[in-house]
Amino acid sequence: MSLHITELDCADLRFPTSAESDGSDAMNPDPDYSAAYVIVRTSDPEQSGHGFVFTIGRGNEVQSAAIQALAPHLVGMDLDTVLAEMGETSRRLVHDSQLRWLGPEKGVMHMAIGAVINALWDLKARRAGLPLWQLLAEMSPEELVELVDFRYLTDALTREEALTILTDAEPGRAERIEQLRAGGYPAYTTTPGWLGYSDEKLARLSREAVADGFSQIKLKVGGNLADDQRRMAIARAAVGPDVRIAVDANQRWDVPDAIAWMNALATHQPYWIEEPTSPDDILGHAAIRQAISTPVATGEHVHNRVMFKQLLQADALDFVQIDATRVAGVNENIAILLLARKYGKPVCPHAGGVGLCELVQHLSMFDFVAVSGSMQDRVIEYVDHLHEHFATPAVIRDGRYLVPSTPGSSAEIVPLTRQRFRFPDGEEWSDR
Numbered sequence: 001m002s003l004h005i006t007e008l009d010c011a012d013l014r015f016p017t018s019a020e021s022d023g024s025d026a027m028n029p030d031p032d033y034s035a036a037y038v039i040v041r042t043s044d045p046e047q048s049g050h051g052f053v054f055t056i057g058r059g060n061e062v063q064s065a066a067i068q069a070l071a072p073h074l075v076g077m078d079l080d081t082v083l084a085e086m087g088e089t090s091r092r093l094v095h096d097s098q099l100r101w102l103g104p105e106k107g108v109m110h111m112a113i114g115a116v117i118n119a120l121w122d123l124k125a126r127r128a129g130l131p132l133w134q135l136l137a138e139m140s141p142e143e144l145v146e147l148v149d150f151r152y153l154t155d156a157l158t159r160e161e162a163l164t165i166l167t168d169a170e171p172g173r174a175e176r177i178e179q180l181r182a183g184g185y186p187a188y189t190t191t192p193g194w195l196g197y198s199d200e201k202l203a204r205l206s207r208e209a210v211a212d213g214f215s216q217i218k219l220k221v222g223g224n225l226a227d228d229q230r231r232m233a234i235a236r237a238a239v240g241p242d243v244r245i246a247v248d249a250n251q252r253w254d255v256p257d258a259i260a261w262m263n264a265l266a267t268h269q270p271y272w273i274e275e276p277t278s279p280d281d282i283l284g285h286a287a288i289r290q291a292i293s294t295p296v297a298t299g300e301h302v303h304n305r306v307m308f309k310q311l312l313q314a315d316a317l318d319f320v321q322i323d324a325t326r327v328a329g330v331n332e333n334i335a336i337l338l339l340a341r342k343y344g345k346p347v348c349p350h351a352g353g354v355g356l357c358e359l360v361q362h363l364s365m366f367d368f369v370a371v372s373g374s375m376q377d378r379v380i381e382y383v384d385h386l387h388e389h390f391a392t393p394a395v396i397r398d399g400r401y402l403v404p405s406t407p408g409s410s411a412e413i414v415p416l417t418r419q420r421f422r423f424p425d426g427e428e429w430s431d432r
């Protein structure tokens, strides 16, 4: 008997991370890492898909309501049809003529679509008995281009060019899958670098990062220049000359401030400067990149493929930082991976938060096998928070992500956590 979708089961989950300054940076001093969580339920209670949007607390209820607004598009639909035509399913949600007004293709509604699309991919991968990265990596180039919405991209990337990129990467897929299974995928860690941490904690966590096998760490900057110079020196002394130290301003600066600040920090040789200014300021990123010696990274708040296209066209960045829950899900991220490949820029995903490491590892591994074919200059962010709440947490060993082997997208938060951390009535919150 064929199955149909019965419900988008939404939950507002929040973790009280602000109590320990975990996640604190120059723009976000007190985040409570949160997930607007959705389970796509079907007429078979054993078959459901999990997805979420990462937020940092207040407003998570708005994000959850936006996910719920998509229910009429899916409830009652035949499951096989929805999952067999993921390109069409995605386009149907993204281009709803009334919901589109709330963006278009940006912000709360677009991220809600991403959560639902990702939950459907989770379900599709579970049904196939494959981890998501492998499901994607075994699709044909023709099937993959069918997932991509080329609307607004064709001046930079046509369907034919995308097909050529994917076809050219087909030889060697099997070897690269073996390489991934044997050695995993390189990671860097932001765990030492939160702005609210003391100098002692920064030094201790930096030393631990090196002992744990990481060859790159990242520090938050942009609060106070003298503090940043002192903290860079502490981190450098702790990790030695060979470990890369990236810095992240979380959009703190205007363009002239970014240039002056990064020129002042240049003696510490930061590996990249991340989000130096507004994520919408394409020309500003390009101007900063021209004026400083440090490479520029951005993307975690870049709201769709069109913005990534322009950042690449304007030569405004050196590292493309995709995020698993900012854009409209797996489909739009495949478009961005293809754009990055076309322009020859490495993709170094944003992760951390809650569950972002779990989700985005699948996209980087798929990229390695089927799109870019390379791990050169590529690293996935890793932050050691909240993994214990996941049914199949991301696993790091010697500074590398191990390959997920469980069917699905690794999005599932365990039921006990979904109960305890539900806002505002779960016991973690009702006691506060």
Ligand SMILES: [Mg+2]
Pocket (backbone or CB within 6 Å): 248, 250, 274, 275, 300, 350
């Ligand atoms: Mg960042």
